[in-house]
Amino acid sequence: MSYFESNKAWSERLGSYDLTKTAGGAVVFKFKGQPEHFACPSCANNRKLEILQDNRTMSGKFRCAACKAEYPINPRENPSPIRYPRNEFP
Numbered sequence: 909m910s911y912f913e914s915n916k917a918w919s920e921r922l923g924s925y926d927l928t929k930t931a932g933g934a935v936v937f938k939f940k941g942q943p944e945h946f947a948c949p950s951c952a953n954n955r956k957l958e959i960l961q962d963n964r965t966m967s968g969k970f971r972c973a974a975c976k977a978e979y980p981i982n983p984r985e986n987p988s989p990i991r992y993p994r995n996e997f998p
């Protein structure tokens with residue numbers, strides 16, 4: 909594949925993503941189709957599309973498995989107040 913052709917293929921791949929600012933404040937690539945997912949902007953600079961994985965923590969961060977960068981995708985959750993079980997006395 910010539911340089912020009914690979915350049916074109918890359919542009920087409922990246923064309924299915926939009927650069928977007930997430931609710932958590934990170935600027936990442938968002939896939940236009942389904943399933944909804946985000947791609948690492950740092951890896952995109954190296955012409956790699958790496959899908960960000962949800963850390964599933966309260967900080968709302970997603971992590972790139974390739975370069976280990978973390979991005980605040982979801983708004984940070986406030987921890988809900990802890991409810992202690994109340995002892996019921998007669």
Ligand SMILES: [Zn+2]
Nearest residue numbers: 948951972975
């Ligand atoms: Zn990355």
